[in-house]
Amino acid sequence: MVSKKDLNRIEEYLWEIPADYRSDMRVPARIYADNDLLEAALQDRSVEQLINTACLPGVVKYTLAMPDIHQGYGPPIGGVAAMSVKDGVVSPGAVGYDINCGVRLLRTNLEAERVKPLMAEIMDALYHGVPSGVGRGGDVRVSGKDMDDVLEQGAAWAVKKGYGTKEDLEHTEEQGALAGARASAVSRKAKDRGNDQLGTLGSGNHFIEVGEVVEVYDQEVAEKFGVFLGQLVVWIHSGSRGLGHQVCDDYIKRMQGSLSKYGIRLPDRELVCAPVDSPEGQDYMAAMACAANYAWANRQLLMHRVRTILDQVLAPHFKGRSFELIYDVAHNIAKIEEFTINGRTIKVVVHRKGATRSFGPGHPALPADYRSVGQPVLVPGDMGTASYLLVGTAEAADKSFASTCHGAGRVLSRHAAMKQVRGEELQQRLAKQGITIRGPMKGLAEEAPEAYKDIDRVVHVVHEAGLARKVAKMVPLGVMKG
Amino acid sequence: MTLNPIQPASRQRYEQLEHTADLALRIYGQDLRELFINAAFAMFSQLADIEHMATPISRQVAVEGIDYESLLVNWLNELLYLHDAKREIYAAFDIHELSPYQLKATVRGDRNQDIRSIIKGATYHGLAIVQTAEGYTATVVFDV
Numbered sequence: 001m002v003s004k005k006d007l008n009r010i011e012e013y014l015w016e017i018p019a020d021y022r023s024d025m026r027v028p029a030r031i032y033a034d035n036d037l038l039e040a041a042l043q044d045r046s047v048e049q050l051i052n053t054a055c056l057p058g059v060v061k062y063t064l065a066m067p068d069i070h071q072g073y074g075p076p077i078g079g080v081a082a083m084s085v086k087d088g089v090v091s092p093g094a095v096g097y098d099i100n101c102g103v104r105l106l107r108t109n110l111e112a113e114r115v116k117p118l119m120a121e122i123m124d125a126l127y128h129g130v131p132s133g134v135g136r137g138g139d140v141r142v143s144g145k146d147m148d149d150v151l152e153q154g155a156a157w158a159v160k161k162g163y164g165t166k167e168d169l170e171h172t173e174e175q176g177a178l179a180g181a182r183a184s185a186v187s188r189k190a191k192d193r194g195n196d197q198l199g200t201l202g203s204g205n206h207f208i209e210v211g212e213v214v215e216v217y218d219q220e221v222a223e224k225f226g227v228f229l230g231q232l233v234v235w236i237h238s239g240s241r242g243l244g245h246q247v248c249d250d251y252i253k254r255m256q257g258s259l260s261k262y263g264i265r266l267p268d269r270e271l272v273c274a275p276v277d278s279p280e281g282q283d284y285m286a287a288m289a290c291a292a293n294y295a296w297a298n299r300q301l302l303m304h305r306v307r308t309i310l311d312q313v314l315a316p317h318f319k320g321r322s323f324e325l326i327y328d329v330a331h332n333i334a335k336i337e338e339f340t341i342n343g344r345t346i347k348v349v350v351h352r353k354g355a356t357r358s359f360g361p362g363h364p365a366l367p368a369d370y371r372s373v374g375q376p377v378l379v380p381g382d383m384g385t386a387s388y389l390l391v392g393t394a395e396a397a398d399k400s401f402a403s404t405c406h407g408a409g410r411v412l413s414r415h416a417a418m419k420q421v422r423g424e425e426l427q428q429r430l431a432k433q434g435i436t437i438r439g440p441m442k443g444l445a446e447e448a449p450e451a452y453k454d455i456d457r458v459v460h461v462v463h464e465a466g467l468a469r470k471v472a473k474m475v476p477l478g479v480m481k482g
Numbered sequence: 483m484t485l486n487p488i489q490p491a492s493r494q495r496y497e498q499l500e501h502t503a504d505l506a507l508r509i510y511g512q513d514l515r516e517l518f519i520n521a522a523f524a525m526f527s528q529l530a531d532i533e534h535m536a537t538p539i540s541r542q543v544a545v546e547g548i549d550y551e552s553l554l555v556n557w558l559n560e561l562l563y564l565h566d567a568k569r570e571i572y573a574a575f576d577i578h579e580l581s582p583y584q585l586k587a588t589v590r591g592d593r594n595q596d597i598r599s600i601i602k603g604a605t606y607h608g609l610a611i612v613q614t615a616e617g618y619t620a621t622v623v624f625d626v
Binding site: 077193202270414440 | 502563607
């Protein structure tokens with residue numbers, strides 16, 4: 001086990017395990033954390049997983065853990081690793097099974113205080129109207145040419161079909177379609193799994209949350225993002241569903257068979273990978289882009305459904321309701337991006353597994369209306385505490401391959417959470433706090449607030465370390481779990 | 483690794499281990515065939531109550547691997563695929579052929595009913611099939 005004495009403190013919130021800690025490390029491993037978060041990370045195998053990731057061929061500079069780091073499989077969750085496109089690898093396990101699991105945040109023109117009396121009605125309507133997809137499919141079916149279009153066009157396919165607006169696409173990372181998607185790289189099995197799951201939420205930690213802005217830290221940026229104190233907002237957290245899981249599985253399987261061909265040795269088989277420029281690597285990148293696009297189409301459909309339901313419930317009470325997308329971010333993905341390292345600009349594949357892109361002001365990838373301030377960074381918390389809207393920084397490019405945290409990060413296993421917490425009790429406890437919960441009782445207990453780290457601390461670390469800056473804090477009023 | 487049957491000291495099929503974010507199951511089997519069957523049983527036990535389930539639907543499964551570990555991961559993920567794509571849940575597993583490179587089986591189950599949760603995939607993380615005095619054991623981490 002790695003212990004605190006193996007780490008060098010580089011800055012107040014930055015720790016490093018040097019590359020000579022283990023003979024197979026190619027670069028150092030860095031962790032952004034305060035003392036307590038670091039101690040928590042050292043309790044499970046997450047730091048060892050980060051070190052394993054530092055052994056992958058072509059990894060550059062250092063591997064990184066965000067303060068919400070926790071144990072996963074392959075790399076830790078909250079992990080970032082960048083591999084040189086020229087002589088590095090791409091690793092499906094370093095993206096994860098839920099490709100483009102991500103989150104989107106909607107702003108409304110409504111004051112939360114005035115909507116609070118309707119929360120039970122709103123949450124009932126969402127729970128009955130949004131398919132979770134557990135045990136049954138959704139009502140949008142795609143196959144054949146339509147499926148290929150979803151995979152290659154992403155959220156734009158949904159907008160073309162009438163589920164949203166072009167403004168939604170402008171406010172989505174990559175405009176909701178990752179370049180390089182090739183539907184022929186996605187197996188029939190993956191497409192089979194995807195044909196009735198578009199517009200479904202999924203289970204586990206996926207959710208829809210209706211919240212209220214309770215604190216604004218940066219008025220100027222908040223105004224750019226259309227956010228104000230007391231505002232009603234909506235969060236949607238979902239991913240690429242069974243299609244993405246199958247793409248990950250297909251390519252892990254294929255790459256297990258090609259490891260020896262490329263002479264790659266690994267400390268953990270789940271880190272299986274292939275050179276970026278190999279047929280296996282190129283096909284994975286094309287298929288992963290398809291799964292990412294499926295996820296963006298999925299969240300676009302979910303949002304469309306949520307907007308329709310909210311509008312129906314609120315119509316008798318409020319005139320002129322608006323539900324606009326602030327932004328949509330991916331937090332399980334691999335992207336080709338350019339960074340300057342030691343004065344040289346190089347292309348890398350940045351693997352973000354439970355980490356969010358954090359582009360600073362002026363970045364050309366940002367929509368025109370946000371470009372002067374930076375990218376909205378969305379950090380959802382657990383169902384009982386808070387969530388944050390942050391903004392990307394220029395310095396994150398140097399420090400963390402333009403990456404920051406993605407959530408609170410688990411401390412308790414789902415198993416332990418279920419042993420400690422009963423769903424019904426949790427629902428009652430949250431109701432006393434003014435939070436209306438809908439969802440299967442077992443799933444509720446797994447996602448209890450005590451299963452997560454203190455999101456205020458996680459966000460404090462990334463803010464102080466310069467990986468993103470605080471803009472606004474939001475608290476839940478109603479949560480629907482899948 | 484061989485297929486020699488070994489007398490079991492314990493008939494426990496699996497146990498759940500602590501894992502911060504995902505699901506870790508330690509699987510037991512008196513031989514490899516039983517290990518593979520118990521792994522599938524353990525996985526579907528997480529998704530639904532399969533102990534007393536009717537099994538009117540039958541499917542043939544064939545998977546390939548490069549060793550027993552990859553075969554185990556591929557077997558579990560093939561069953562997850564069938565579960566997700568066909569909306570079925572499986573409770574009975576009959577393995578006809580098992581070598582490091584190939585597994586053939588008949589699985590029986592029913593249409594999805596009262597599904598508790600989703601498993602995204604069975605992973606290779608820390609996976610090793612280990613021979614013990616009682617037979618075989620393997621710890622499988624699932625993304626949930």
